[in-house]
Amino acid sequence: MSIQVFGLPVSRGVAIGRAVLVASSRVDVAHYFIEPAQVPEEIARLRRARDEVAEELVALKQEVPEDAHAELVALLDVHLMLLHDEMLADATKQWILERHYNAEWAMSAQLEVLARQFDDMEDDYLRERKADLEQVVERVLRALMRTSRRTRGEEPTAPIAPRDFGGDDQLILVANDIAPADMLQFKRSVFTGFVTDVGGRTSHTAIVARSMDIPAVVGAREASRIVRQDDWVIIDGDAGVMIVNPSAIVLEEYRFRQRQIDLERARLHRLRNTPAVTLDGERVELLANIELPADAAAALEAGAVGVGLFRSEFLFMNRQGNLPGEEEQFLSYKAAVEALKGLPVTIRTVDIGADKPLDRMSNHELRHEHTLNPALGLRAIRWSLAEPDMFAQQLRALLRASAFGKVRVLIPMVAHLSEVAQIRAGLEAAKQQLQQRGQAFSDVELGAMIEIPAAALMIRSLLPHFDFFSIGTNDLIQYTLAIDRADEAVAHLYDPWHPAVLRLIEHTITEATAAGKSVSVCGEMAGDPAFTEVLLAMGLRSFSMHPAQISAIKQRVLRADTKHFAALLSNAIAADDPQVAWRSAAGQR
Template identity: 35%
Template structure:
């Protein structure tokens, strides 16, 4: 038995034959051509065929993994049509008088190296995308088959890395698990694995040869381990665990439709966090009571221009209508720190996490803010929308926001445009806001505690710096005391308080949050039913009594 350790993308147990997936090995030769124009025509024909193939893949992916995850193929289509990419290919063909395959391969390598050298994680991931489109074009130019089909038997797919186009072409019924030597937790393959809800590992240093291929394998997604040719004892133990996990999933489904109420009658709201309206299906499937965090910044991040009022209005209106009277809390623009948007033309900052971000951008660029507020207030006439303002540190900021809101409402009324009366709340994600939460509570309708940033600022630990992981304690008493204080101050003022950060889904803290009197937990859709199970099985009074003993 061989054991290899990787990074877990999605938990669960997969048991089956291992299949080493290898890309078509092709060497691209540099060949001088007599007619560069004819070579350019070959390239253009291959590009048109490639764009058509990606369109087919997009449709297939929409059906299997949803529009949000299929969007990568639209990105690949755009990359194939990118002026810079095409001009590079044309320049190499015409200036060097060489074949299209060589020009595409060279351009792909150059662009991939450029993306890989960038500081931004998202942009580094684009290196894999540009390699993918270049491989596709070379395959078409060579007349190769680009189908990533599998054998009939379901298998654990092991590869050096997998491009999105390769994963989506695979028959999902034949994939038990993905394990890659390279790749990151933020790669599109990782995202697809999570969507498919299958165990997956990345960064796993295992050989891609006959010592693995065809052998029985076990992938343990909970701790990032793959066992090759397991012994009988390990196999029996893992089969038992897999059966137990399948039973747990079935039991969780029986919790759909149940109220989130403890054994001693304490109620709590379970809401979902989403990035865009394409996530609404997962919200409905997992029986969320509402949306506790709609990250509106993704509307901006997915565009190359400032989203217009109408563009935003349509999105917010659709969310409100789809949720049919359930609360939809939309966070206003939260650009900055690790979420950069080129067309905002932000000045480079030494410490962007402490710089101009979120509400600070909105208050210093009021026209952008007013556009979003107009769209939000208009959409609030179509459902139960609530508006939430991020990165608040003072009462003065809240009053500035209120003044801008009144301007927006007056403008809409003057134009005869219908708008609603949404709840307005703030995120508590700075120690400053937590400490003065008694004063802030007098100004707003609700609090939502953003534990990701609250933890970062309280502990003075950059949450993007993995080297500091040993020092980071999400259960630090200071963080829990701040949450307790915020909840108490909210209730004294007669408003409700929820949690929308990662700690909300931490099952080790669910009973603690119930004991604190937290009114709402907003988590990823897949975390809702597991949390409901804990809530239904908890007696809060007994838990509190046990803590005192």
């Protein structure tokens, strides 16, 4: 039977494929693909973990006091039986053999299959054994973690092509949520779409899906419970709908739409070498947002004239607490700078916190993991200033990379002049340390992210201290409207068209431009065609977005008359509903 599941559309397009479920677990589970040659060792890891758990359970049985209730021993026997049951043990091996999942992922995938079978049982006693199964699997997962490659200092191998293990069918990832560290692993993997139960339009999963230019739906509530492993699913990224087990007619309709979308993308791609100039002669700078040095190639291919945002925090994730040192960071920044071949690269200092925490094994994460509201806690520049040694390492690495090209340093979440003084002092100290070492560096421009309402309102006080500004609309909207942008329960209130948001953006652009300081928008609004003309009307001439979005925005720029749109702006912002007012005045649908 075909089922439709509705969520939030966060990345446009259509994806069709087999569902791959990532089950939720009380234990953090690493998800990655292994090479075919590693299959025997991965099965051996699974066997060793199972044997270790069996020994634990046998030891527990022997330690049970003689006067203990007989049901306690019987419960341990049930756990031993479940541990060796072929539906768990043998079936888990099949996930490794057929899909090339790592052992932890294979175990959690099989738990998902069996848990649903238990839920469907009519007998109350048998249905309640699901909890025992979950406890057994949790023990095995913990045993696997103790013997994992990561704890021995090895990294998982790069994902492999889908045909190596999944036949010709495309794969779509379905999960309750996807941690940023897992998204980093999946970024260049085999998945052609994402669906998550939770999340908002600017949640991390949504942002990465857009950067990968693949369809995604978030906030789909029960998606991971409704879908079963290997179900055929369609993601309609335009409507925010997932269709489970579609009929043949619906499947063919969406395949036709896929072909139309591919043709449109090919047409837009031909604009990549066309200068971005409006109809009235205004030159517009279209920059790329990247997360890893390897993304630089995609930025150039898309026609970007530089990198407006290099999110350096991705170098700090998925590290099991071993943060990158100065040399490793320097080599990464240098690689990105050299790949841009003389074009400017704006590198944001680490923005850890909120929806991008460090992995669980990090001492920094453990220290703050119980923060009541991470979005308002020790994140971004606050975290950097609280970790002066780490911050000094990053500043030195950034400065060293500037010897190989044009580097601009961007500071996230600036809100206080006292922070500005510390940042400036830290940058000067880093320069002096490099001079003492005899290591080369060039002058770098220093910029501030405007993503807190306080920073937008006090922009005149910040102007003398920074060379450029970048408006992070994702957080600016979140903090202005008091909306957790990753919470699907309030996602409908996350409104980029809110008059307060538009006024803060316009105020920042006007003040920075009047002072002769460059200003860009690097949040999701920059890559959304619905806002291109509005931002141009505000005076914005620098947009930074995911490479996949550049061609569509360039098309809007080429067709825009900034003087015409500027005349419409004030009335639209003053209206009760700026979105309706703007579209009506601009003749947009």
